[in-house]
Amino acid sequence: MTTKLTVLATGGTIAGIAGSAIAHDYRAGEIGIEEYLERVGGLGLEAELSGTQIANIDSADIGPHVWHPLHSAAMAGLGDEDCDGVIVTHGTDTLEETAFLLDLTLPATKPVVIVGAMRPADAVGYDGLRNFANAVRVASDRQAAGRGVLVVMGDRVFAARDVYKVRTRGTEAFRGFPRESVGLVTPASLDWFGAPWRSDTSAGFALPDELPQVEIVYAYAGLDGPSIARQIGKSTSGVILAGVGEGNMPESVRQELVKLARRGVAVVRASRANEGLVDREPEDDANGFVAARALNPQKARILLQMLVAGGETDPAAIQRAFDGR
Incomplete structure (x- = not known):
C-alpha cells in the first residue's frame, strides 16, 4: 500500500x-x-x-x-x-x-x-x-x-x-x-536508536492566536542593569537570559531582572553555550527565576510564550514545565 x-x-x-x-x-x-x-x-x-x-x-x-x-x-x-x-x-x-x-x-x-x-x-x-x-x-x-x-x-x-x-x-x-x-x-x-518516547500523543499546548512578548537578552562581559532596562518594554511578559556559563550574569543584571520578576515578568535563565544544562540554584527561589534546563534561549522563549499565553505566571509552575522538557 x-x-x-x-x-x-x-x-x-x-x-x-x-x-x-x-x-x-x-x-x-x-x-x-x-x-x-x-x-x-x-x-x-x-x-x-x-x-x-x-x-x-x-x-x-x-x-x-x-x-x-x-x-x-x-x-x-x-x-x-x-x-x-x-x-x-x-x-x-x-x-x-x-x-x-x-x-x-x-x-x-x-x-x-x-x-x-x-x-x-x-x-x-x-x-x-x-x-x-x-x-x-x-x-x-x-x-x-x-x-x-x-x-x-x-x-x-x-x-x-x-x-x-x-x-x-x-x-x-x-x-x-x-x-x-x-x-x-x-x-x-x-x-x-530507541523506541518512540511520547507516552501521551496529544498536543501539549493549543497554539494561541497571539504569542506574548518574550524577549531574549544576551549576556556578555560588561553587560549592566541599565542595558537590560533599555531592552525591556512595558508590554514584555517574559525574559529569557542567554547567560554566560550555566545561565550566569553580572550582579547589576541580576538586580534588574529581580525587579522585573517582582513586577510579574517571567524570567528564565538559559545559557549562551551550545550544550549544557542550566540547573536551579539556591538563589533562584529568592530571585523568582526559572532555570531553562536543556533548552537553548530560542526554544526556552517559545515554551515560555506558550505558558504565559495559557495564563501561567507562577515561577514554580513554570519551572515544572521546563523540568518536564
Whole structure:
C-alpha cells in the first residue's frame, strides 16, 4: 500500500536558486512546491506526495504569521484519514524554532518531519534532494509516530526538542542536545536508536492566536542593569537570559531582572553555550527565576510564550514545565 504524505512548503534554501552552480549568494524560496515535487518525482520515492505552499521566504523572516497557517495545515493533514504523515520544507536558520513550536502544539499520532538544505537547488552538491528523500523515508515509517516532530538533515534524524544549528556552511550543520541524533537515515534505509518516547500523543499546548512578548537578552562581559532596562518594554511578559556559563550574569543584571520578576515578568535563565544544562540554584527561589534546563534561549522563549499565553505566571509552575522538557 502506497504511503500518502502531505508536503507543506515554506521556502528556504531547499527551494533556493543561485543562478550559478558555484556562486555563494543565492535567493531563498524561489521554487514553488509544485515545481519542487516535479523535481523529486524522478527519484523513485515510494510515496504519493501532495503539496501546499504555506510561504516561500527566507526562514529569517518566519514568525507567527507563518506559524499559524503552517500549524493549521499540519493539523488538517494529521486529521485526514488519507494522510499518513506530514513533511515541512523549511529554511535552516530558524528551523529549530518552528520544529519546537510544532512539537509543543501538534499531536504525535502521525509522523511530522521538517527538512531543509544547506545549499540552493542549482548548486554543486545540492543536499536538498537527498534530505527530502530521507524525510520521505522517515515520514513513511510507522515507528516515526509517537516521537513528536522530527528534523531530517545530513542523513540524521533529530528530535525537535534536541536539534540546533551549529554551522553556517556545510551539510553537517545540525546537532542534538542532550540527545544527539535519534536515528540514521538514507533514501533506502532507516535505523532508530530507541523506541518512540511520547507516552501521551496529544498536543501539549493549543497554539494561541497571539504569542506574548518574550524577549531574549544576551549576556556578555560588561553587560549592566541599565542595558537590560533599555531592552525591556512595558508590554514584555517574559525574559529569557542567554547567560554566560550555566545561565550566569553580572550582579547589576541580576538586580534588574529581580525587579522585573517582582513586577510579574517571567524570567528564565538559559545559557549562551551550545550544550549544557542550566540547573536551579539556591538563589533562584529568592530571585523568582526559572532555570531553562536543556533548552537553548530560542526554544526556552517559545515554551515560555506558550505558558504565559495559557495564563501561567507562577515561577514554580513554570519551572515544572521546563523540568518536564
